[in-house]
Amino acid sequence: MKSTIRGVDAPWQLAWGLCLGLAIGLIPKFSALPFLLAIVLVLSRANLLTGLIGLAIGILGLGGLQGSFDHWGWACLNYQGAQPLLAWLQQLPLVPWLRINNTIVAGSLVTLAIGWLPLLILTHGFFAWYHPHILARWRDFMAPESDPAQ
Numbered sequence: 001m002k003s004t005i006r007g008v009d010a011p012w013q014l015a016w017g018l019c020l021g022l023a024i025g026l027i028p029k030f031s032a033l034p035f036l037l038a039i040v041l042v043l044s045r046a047n048l049l050t051g052l053i054g055l056a057i058g059i060l061g062l063g064g065l066q067g068s069f070d071h072w073g074w075a076c077l078n079y080q081g082a083q084p085l086l087a088w089l090q091q092l093p094l095v096p097w098l099r100i101n102n103t104i105v106a107g108s109l110v111t112l113a114i115g116w117l118p119l120l121i122l123t124h125g126f127f128a129w130y131h132p133h134i135l136a137r138w139r140d141f142m143a144p145e146s147d148p149a150q
Contacts, residue, residue, distance in 0.1 A: 011127035017047035018054040018123050019116060025058015026065070026108045031099040033109075065111075066104055073107030 020041040024034045041051045076082060089095045099105050 011124055011131045013045055013047045014050045014127040014131075015120055015124040016044065017041065017050035019120050020044075020046055021051035021054025021056075022058045022062075022119070023054075023112050023116070024051075025055045026062060026069075026112065028066075028099075028102070028104050028108065031102070031105050032094075032097040033099075033105070069104045069107030069111065071107065072110050073103035073105065076106050076110055077101065077103060 020037055024037045024041065027033045027037070041048070077086065086101065090101065100109065
């Protein structure tokens with residue numbers, strides 16, 4: 001467990017973990033996108049614990065946004081200027097598995113495209129401010145316990 005939490009080296013690792021986990025949680029699981037993002041989360045230097053926290057927030061806390069995702073996705077998929085791009089993307093070999101033609105998947109991607117950078121900046125700022133406290137608690141957690149009998 002300690003090796004899972006160990007990536008507390010820098011605030012950007014914590015912020016990227018939270019943002020990737022939130023993205024995995026927001027995108028419907030019948031698409032291949034959450035699985036690809038999970039591979040990126042595991043293989044990158046992002047913090048896995050904050051990734052799991054972001055996943056829990058995305059699934060449990062923001063699960064009620066699917067109606068909004070459906071509305072935004074429908075608007076984006078029916079935009080006439082995007083039709084040639086969407087038709088071209090559907091001709092690519094692996095893109096149909098991403099299911100970007102689904103309104104909820106498209107709406108969640110639009111939401112992530114709009115909110116990714118502000119969320120990353122805000123979480124990085126929070127973790128940069130709170131990082132010394134996390135490191136102090138981490139050092140206390142990792143410190144070997146002294147034997148009171150000695």
